[in-house]
Amino acid sequence: MAIIEAKRLTKVFGTDPKKAIPLMDKGWSKEKIFAETKLTVGVNQADFAIEEGQIFVIMGLSGSGKSTLVRLLNRLIEPTSGQVLFNGTDVLRMSPEQLRQFRRKNIGMVFQKFALFPHRTVIQNIEYGLEVQGIDKNKRREMAMSALELVGLAGWENSYPDQLSGGMQQRVGLARGLASDPDVLLMDEAFSALDPLIRKDMQDELLELQSKMKKTIVFITHDLNEALRIGDQIALMKDGAIVQIGSPEEILMQPANKYVERFVEDVDLSKVLTASHVMVKAETITPDKGPRVALQFMRDRGISSLYVVDKGMRLLGVVTAEDASNAIKNGLKLEEVMVREAPSAAPDTMLHELFEMMSSSKLPVGIIDAGGRLKGIVIKGAVLAALAGNSTPEAGEHHESA
């Protein structure tokens, strides 16, 4: 079941905001509603479900309503209509006390401008959420210290926020959000105020933290590269409405409309797409087969190389057609003529890294998982096709290495 679900979640700003709802039902645009009623549509009937352990990215340009949307989830902004379900419970029906408990225990938040309390030390900032819960002083100090260690700031506990750099301040913000071990972490443009290098580090660290902690994270950003980099699911917003929800590949490869298409066209795909996006099925052979079989196989398929693997699909080497004919002439086995140092890479290698490997080798790059098993191969033609914006190429077709 989804941990958070939004159903026709709507926020309209202005006096008598309910007036705008029938107009939205009629499909009026944000501009038209404003022109007629002076009401500003913040979020227009957003529907989505967030699975537990996912990083759900809400992305859009400024003014698209993404910051409003995330605040509707913990009712920092009161929704006009619709539903927010947390594990099936309607957040909008919570009493003030229930809402406080929900915010204290279930849903943490990290802010764009850090929003650290300047009169409190780092550790006092981190334990704020625990303190308002009334957790005993020693216990909460202990919990806060482990959150501090988690973000790599041990030793800074008695500093004040203004003594830290931006990146360090946001680590404190992150630790404060994580200190009470919430089920969901809301991150509102959490890295947008950081400079690009620090930002990339923070993204890496977030992904690393995520692989350990498996939090459900709702991440707001205006940066598509950031969204593609960290998101499991991405919801793209425009004028308060969600235009498309999908995995990063779906957003890139199957844009739902012209707006999304224009949005994604400037993306540097080589830094977003990974080997697993463009790899094709490898043609393989086991070493017990002779060179003749291999050569015949290559002729039949119209390809110039074969991957030699054992029964467990572990990559042993590559044999080209030329190697195979030599083996036949000299009466050698496949194992004796194959190239053992075939170029290989992990499935999450970025395309721009693959380029370098491919330029130094004639052979396609074998994609190998952590267990050494061959998952597929990447051919230069497929990489170029993907970068040109075509969808994933069919297997086998361009299988002659340049």
Next chain:
Amino acid sequence: MNLPKIPLADWIEWLEAWLENHLEPLFELIRIVVGETVGGLETVLNAIPPLILILIFTALAWYIGKWRMALFTLVGLFLIDNLGLWSQTMQTLALVLTAAFISVIFGVPVGILCARSGTVQKIVTPVLDFMQTMPAFVYLLPAITFFSLGVVPGVISSIIFAIPPTIRLTNLGIRQVPSELVEAADAFGSTPSQKLFKLQLPLAMPTIMAGINQTIMLSLSMVVIASMIGAQGVGAYVYRAVTQGKTGVGFEAGLAIVILAIILDRLTQQVINKKKTA
């Protein structure tokens, strides 16, 4: 067309009489509490030998401020003692501290209410304007009616004149707490009072202290007026000197007020600065 004059004066006098008749026990209670507070403070201040009190004040100035501050306190208070104005100055100090203390006790909570509710702020602001601009002499009369002559109506009129800065700056200080910090406090599930005591008041403290400083200064500026309705102290010396045309005596007493004002002002300023750098 000749409109009849609105009988505002009659209404006010009717209201004054009504209040006097119906709220007599309340006024009596206030009279006793305020009178006892000033009297008690005065007794304590005058019971301690001047020399020891001067050393205590000097030590306090040295602790809070710097050596220059301590030196000024030492020399200034010796001068007051030397001029023979010591016990009168202590009477004035008792009056000022009582008025300031009561102003803070009522002013800070009212300021907090103003910060929390736009409606309260809209009601309170014009009342504060009224209190600050209505000439003090005008409310000396009802103060005498309700509390009779002496130090109590002096304290009450000082409070009326001096409380607005504490209210205004408490309100301002809380409202100036950045909204993203308030939002963060909300996001972590703070109750309104947790938010107030853990975030808003600590961050507003320098501004509130500036308000308290202003309140002390304004109540000090009321001591001469208060002496016209029977409050004792250096103010009474000034008043008497003026009515008898004795420039020299007036100047001496006035100087005592100035010295007291500078000491109180610098001490509270230092407290603000310490808060800011902490």
